[in-house]
Amino acid sequence: MAAKGNKNDVSLQAEGRDYETELQSAGVRITRPRQVILTILKEMNDHPDAMEIFKRAVRVDESISLATVYRTMKLLEQLGAVHRHSFEGGPARFENADGDHHDHLIDLDTGKVIEFHSESIERLQQQIADELGYDIEHHRLELYGRKRKKKN
Amino acid sequence: MAAKGNKNDVSLQAEGRDYETELQSAGVRITRPRQVILTILKEMNDHPDAMEIFKRAVRVDESISLATVYRTMKLLEQLGAVHRHSFEGGPARFENADGDHHDHLIDLDTGKVIEFHSESIERLQQQIADELGYDIEHHRLELYGRKRKKKN
DNA sequence: AGGCCAGTTGCAAACGATTTGCATTTGCAA
DNA sequence: TTGCAAATGCAAATCGTTTGCAACTGGCCT
Numbered sequence: 001m002a003a004k005g006n007k008n009d010v011s012l013q014a015e016g017r018d019y020e021t022e023l024q025s026a027g028v029r030i031t032r033p034r035q036v037i038l039t040i041l042k043e044m045n046d047h048p049d050a051m052e053i054f055k056r057a058v059r060v061d062e063s064i065s066l067a068t069v070y071r072t073m074k075l076l077e078q079l080g081a082v083h084r085h086s087f088e089g090g091p092a093r094f095e096n097a098d099g100d101h102h103d104h105l106i107d108l109d110t111g112k113v114i115e116f117h118s119e120s121i122e123r124l125q126q127q128i129a130d131e132l133g134y135d136i137e138h139h140r141l142e143l144y145g146r147k148r149k150k151k152n
Numbered sequence: 153m154a155a156k157g158n159k160n161d162v163s164l165q166a167e168g169r170d171y172e173t174e175l176q177s178a179g180v181r182i183t184r185p186r187q188v189i190l191t192i193l194k195e196m197n198d199h200p201d202a203m204e205i206f207k208r209a210v211r212v213d214e215s216i217s218l219a220t221v222y223r224t225m226k227l228l229e230q231l232g233a234v235h236r237h238s239f240e241g242g243p244a245r246f247e248n249a250d251g252d253h254h255d256h257l258i259d260l261d262t263g264k265v266i267e268f269h270s271e272s273i274e275r276l277q278q279q280i281a282d283e284l285g286y287d288i289e290h291h292r293l294e295l296y297g298r299k300r301k302k303k304n
Numbered sequence: 305a306g307g308c309c310a311g312t313t314g315c316a317a318a319c320g321a322t323t324t325g326c327a328t329t330t331g332c333a334a
Numbered sequence: 335t336t337g338c339a340a341a342t343g344c345a346a347a348t349c350g351t352t353t354g355c356a357a358c359t360g361g362c363c364t
Contacts, residue, residue, distance in 0.1 A: 029339095029341065030331080031330070031342080032330085032342095033341085033342070050321080050322080051321090064342090064343090065343045066322095066343095067323080067342080068341080070322060070323070071342085074322095086238070088292075092321080105281065105284060105286060108289055114284055118280060120272075121276050121277070124270055124272055124276070125293075128257070128295070132257060132266055132268065133299060133300050134266075134299060134300055135297050135298055135299075137297050137298065138296050139294060139296060140294045141277075141291070141292070141294075142291060142292045143288050144288065144292070145287050146287055147287075148285050148287050181359090184313095184359090184360095185312085185314095202351080216314090217313070217314045219315080219316095220313060220314075222352070223312085223352090226351095226352095243349080243350055243351085244350080244351090
């Protein structure tokens with residue numbers, strides 16, 4: 001087999017930050033399943049769950065197993081490449097961790113996730129933790145709602 | 153058996169609001185397992201999970217089953233008597249719904265839950281949802297942290 | 305006081321999401 | 335190229351929770 005481009009070349013044309021190299025230097029082996037999942041990660045700008053990621057992966061490589069998706073997502077989470085969210089009433093969903101911090105508004109009708117950020121809220125949270133004598137490790141702010149019916 | 157006090161009287165001395173009557177009028181049967189769980193509910197000022205509630209219940213009545221605890225908690229939740237919280241990495245935990253709205257700070261070392269409320273944050277959330285064109289159904293704000301090491 | 309019967313129960317099995325043991329592959333450093 | 339630890343696929347296990355079902359029981363109705 002050719003040195004770099006292996007037989008089923010996984011169209012790695014995406015521009016983004018190079019996770020493969022990052023992982024490489026973190027001492028993680030770049031296996032075929034991980035290549036596939038990383039490619040999906042790079043193209044991912046939504047919040048899919050493990051099963052959805054698995055389905056996308058299978059489209060590229062039949063032989064990938066759901067267990068490996070779970071294992072890889074856990075690995076990527078530990079490495080800080082993805083964030084895991086456990087929204088109400090459903091499996092955990094993942095998102096690319098490259099952007100900056102934000103919270104989520106979940107559309108109860110569609111499941112769609114809208115990201116937002118409020119520096120004021122962040123500040124208030126910090127202040128509250130201070131008053132209670134705590135250091136915040138992380139937090140979770142989720143708004144669950146529905147699109148406002150037209151009105152006025 | 154005497155009219156009101158049945159044979160194994162479940163020490164219903166607590167002061168609080170009378171859920172039994174509330175449930176009664178909601179057309180729900182007051183069975184023995186429900187009596188026991190309601191008593192526990194009244195004394196409950198922490199955030200126990202189903203298993204913990206089950207254990208407390210068994211102390212009063214050997215024969216109660218975990219399934220009934222789950223069923224009853226679901227019922228009470230629907231009736232608005234308790235709130236269910238799914239904090240990170242653990243089973244759902246319940247709390248008495250009588251107090252006023254608050255959010256939670258979870259102590260990562262002990263699992264202890266501290267309640268807090270910030271009208272400013274509530275307002276900001278509302279404002280954000282407005283801007284995004286959504287009506288908030290409910291929200292979830294959880295701070296995860298550890299007690300601040302003395303310092304200064 | 306007794307009966308009736310839908311509402312409830314306990315039990316065990318089913319569930320959905322996620323993890324894990326194990327025997328088999330596979331990166332990749334030497 | 336070989337060697338071996340790391341990673342995989344598979345199936346079985348786990349955890350929290352729900353559910354089917356047959357047995358039981360509140361509590362309204364005589």
